[in-house]
Amino acid sequence: MDLSSSIANKGAVVGILENSTEGKDLKMARGHERHHSHHGLSIYGKELIRRCGAHCEMCDAQGVKLHIFEVPPIPTEADLGHCIMICQTCLDQIEHPKKTDPHHWRCLTRSMWSTVPAVKVTALAMLQRISRKEDWATELLEQSYLEPEESEWMEELEL
Numbered sequence: 001m002d003l004s005s006s007i008a009n010k011g012a013v014v015g016i017l018e019n020s021t022e023g024k025d026l027k028m029a030r031g032h033e034r035h036h037s038h039h040g041l042s043i044y045g046k047e048l049i050r051r052c053g054a055h056c057e058m059c060d061a062q063g064v065k066l067h068i069f070e071v072p073p074i075p076t077e078a079d080l081g082h083c084i085m086i087c088q089t090c091l092d093q094i095e096h097p098k099k100t101d102p103h104h105w106r107c108l109t110r111s112m113w114s115t116v117p118a119v120k121v122t123a124l125a126m127l128q129r130i131s132r133k134e135d136w137a138t139e140l141l142e143q144s145y146l147e148p149e150e151s152e153w154m155e156e157l158e159l
Helices: 039-052 088-095 104-111 117-130 135-143 148-156
Strands: 012-017 066-070 083-087
Touching (some): 083 088, 088 104, 104 117
Antiparallel strands (some): 012 066
């Protein structure tokens, strides 16, 4: 598998993981440390793949490249709890609000109930964005439940 990196406007894309039949190894791209203060996140690659089952944690896409996305606000130390695995489609739409396709995000009916706080708050943040134009997103937001620490995170989160 290849790992390449870039910095997202609001969160940090830490790497790309590609499904492989030869195993799931995570290799660092050249210059990664130069571009990211959280180069320590590479140690979480295998844990993230196990957690997500090689599926996008937002839309459940499988058999696609997955990106490690660090959910803002980004802590000073690398933190597995702030990382989610997402596909290119989800990443593009998170990073570029004008490209948001509401129909793609109907998948949030599942991810908004995730037991992984970073997935849950990201799903709810996307629902908030979509709810400005889509009634179904507003209805889902009304059904949501957040633990106190998740509520605090949502107040700080800007996607």
